[in-house]
Amino acid sequence: MNALAATNRNFKLASRILGLDAKLEKSLLIPFREIKVECTIPKDDGTLASFIGFRVQHDNSRGPMKGGIRYHPEVDPDEVNALAQLMTWKTAVANIPYGGAKGGIGCNPSDLSISELERLTRVFTQRIHDLIGIHTDVPAPDMGTNSQTMAWILDEYSKFHGHSPAVVTGKPIDLGGSLGRDAATGRGVLFATEALLNESGKTISGQRFVIQGFGNVGSWAARLISELGGKVVAVSDISGAIKNKNGLDIDSLLKHVQENRGVKGFHGSDAIDSDSILVEDCDVLIPAALGGVINRENANEIKAKYIVEAANHPTDPEADEILKKNGVVILPDIYANSGGVTVSYFEWVQNIQGFMWEEERVNNELKTYMTKGLKNVKEMCKTHNCDLRMGAFTLGLNRVARATVLRGWEA
Numbered sequence: 369m370n371a372l373a374a375t376n377r378n379f380k381l382a383s384r385i386l387g388l389d390a391k392l393e394k395s396l397l398i399p400f401r402e403i404k405v406e407c408t409i410p411k412d413d414g415t416l417a418s419f420i421g422f423r424v425q426h427d428n429s430r431g432p433m434k435g436g437i438r439y440h441p442e443v444d445p446d447e448v449n450a451l452a453q454l455m456t457w458k459t460a461v462a463n464i465p466y467g468g469a470k471g472g473i474g475c476n477p478s479d480l481s482i483s484e485l486e487r488l489t490r491v492f493t494q495r496i497h498d499l500i501g502i503h504t505d506v507p508a509p510d511m512g513t514n515s516q517t518m519a520w521i522l523d524e525y526s527k528f529h530g531h532s533p534a535v536v537t538g539k540p541i542d543l544g545g546s547l548g549r550d551a552a553t554g555r556g557v558l559f560a561t562e563a564l565l566n567e568s569g570k571t572i573s574g575q576r577f578v579i580q581g582f583g584n585v586g587s588w589a590a591r592l593i594s595e596l597g598g599k600v601v602a603v604s605d606i607s608g609a610i611k612n613k614n615g616l617d618i619d620s621l622l623k624h625v626q627e628n629r630g631v632k633g634f635h636g637s638d639a640i641d642s643d644s645i646l647v648e649d650c651d652v653l654i655p656a657a658l659g660g661v662i663n664r665e666n667a668n669e670i671k672a673k674y675i676v677e678a679a680n681h682p683t684d685p686e687a688d689e690i691l692k693k694n695g696v697v698i699l700p701d702i703y704a705n706s707g708g709v710t711v712s713y714f715e716w717v718q719n720i721q722g723f724m725w726e727e728e729r730v731n732n733e734l735k736t737y738m739t740k741g742l743k744n745v746k747e748m749c750k751t752h753n754c755d756l757r758m759g760a761f762t763l764g765l766n767r768v769a770r771a772t773v774l775r776g777w778e779a
């Protein structure tokens with residue numbers, strides 16, 4: 369099932385549970401605005417290369433639209449649409465005053481030089497600058513983009529609108545970024561996992577973790593989990609997958625990745641088949657890369673007791689059903705990875721206030737939001753007798769529906 373069909377299916381299930389009016393349901397589902405732009409750049413060798421960029425602004429009833437920009441070969445309109453919709457429910461679950469958006473460019477960033485990436489980012493910004501803004505739509509990093517990408521967007525946007533640090537989050541600290549934003553999604557995953565485990569008297573320490581993806585989110589999650597005594601027994605990235613049943617030394621692995629641009633060949637590990645990473649023996653599985661990776665082909669083989677969705681939409685609805693029957697507990701993406709956008713919110717607040725917070729304050733506030741988020745999701749599970757995914761969807765949808773109805777429609 370493609371990302372949009374899967375996301376729409378979850379939306380409709382939640383809407384039925386809440387008993388939303390069919391016309392309101394339709395208005396919540398259709399994106400506010402879909403932008404598609406052509407971005408042509410001269411490559412370093414003088415030849416031209418053309419790319420397609422997207423920004424889907426899904427909903428703004430609760431505040432400015434918010435969401436990352438992804439650079440990846442598989443970026444397509446349906447996927448960006450699904451990711452934008454997920455941002456609407458995610459910001460509502462986190463209870464931060466935003467709507468949802470997502471952007472992307474269909475490209476392989478590892479095939480482009482730094483100067484080509486800069487030109488591409490600047491051209492994309494020129495195409496969309498009139499449609500984003502501090503109080504309309506605030507981009508951030510996602511797969512294949514980082515704080516440098518945000519710095520280029522900020523610089524290009526500011527040429528048209530004056531210096532505007534709050535137009536993007538996930539910026540470098542020197543340009544008004546927040547302390548703690550780089551680690552925030554991984555740290556949020558840690559807080560979410562801790563809160564879930566604590567309910568059954570367990571802690572991070574002593575649990576065995578498998579992590580797919582070792583980029584921003586996966587590597588921070590691994591680092592923070594191992595700092596608390598959790599055993600990360602297998603990880604993967606594009607270069608391959610590695611395993612050590614006694615636990616990987618994450619500090620040495622981080623050095624290895626910096627020097628070798630991938631986890632492959634790490635001395636304290638054995639290589640395993642990349643496809644088998646999700647079905648490795650562990651207590652907690654953390655998908656932190658692409659969507660749709662847990663599907664009906666592999667769901668029955670999953671050995672983890674818990675899945676914490678650091679990636680967006682990693683689990684197909686068909687797999688959801690299989691995993692539920694097998695007793696696997698899933699912390700859904702729109703709650704589990706909301707730490708990133710929550711600290712983006714703190715960054716935006718700091719930019720608007722013109723006052724920088726200490727990192728300790730950022731991390732403490734994040735913990736409060738993540739703990740409260742799980743409590744609110746569980747209350748919805750209890751009220752509607754549903755699983756955690758539907759608990760999160762009904763929580764998000766209900767908040768957005770209430771805001772939409774309160775604002776009303778033009779006559």
Ligand SMILES: NC(=O)C1=CN([C@@H]2O[C@H](COP(=O)(O)OP(=O)(O)OC[C@H]3O[C@@H](n4cnc5c(N)ncnc54)[C@H](OP(=O)(O)O)[C@@H]3O)[C@@H](O)[C@H]2O)C=CC1
Pocket residue numbers: 509510511512513553580581582583584585586604605606607629630642656657658659678679680705706708709
């Ligand atoms: N960044 C953020 O704040 C947030 C991110 N997310 C989600 O988290 C996920 C990861 O994002 P992020 O860490 O920022 O992205 P990054 O680009 O920093 O890292 C992505 C990682 O996934 C790896 N990867 C890509 N394809 C595969 C594959 N087929 N098999 C195994 N690994 C693969 C990459 O490998 P390699 O390094 O070798 O290319 C890299 O390690 C995405 O789904 C994103 O939407 C969600 C909330 C916030």
Ligand SMILES: O=C(O)CCC(=O)C(=O)O
Pocket residue numbers: 434435436437458506507508509510537538680705706708709710712
């Ligand atoms: O930090 C943000 O604004 C958005 C992060 C994001 O893209 C996501 O949560 O999927």
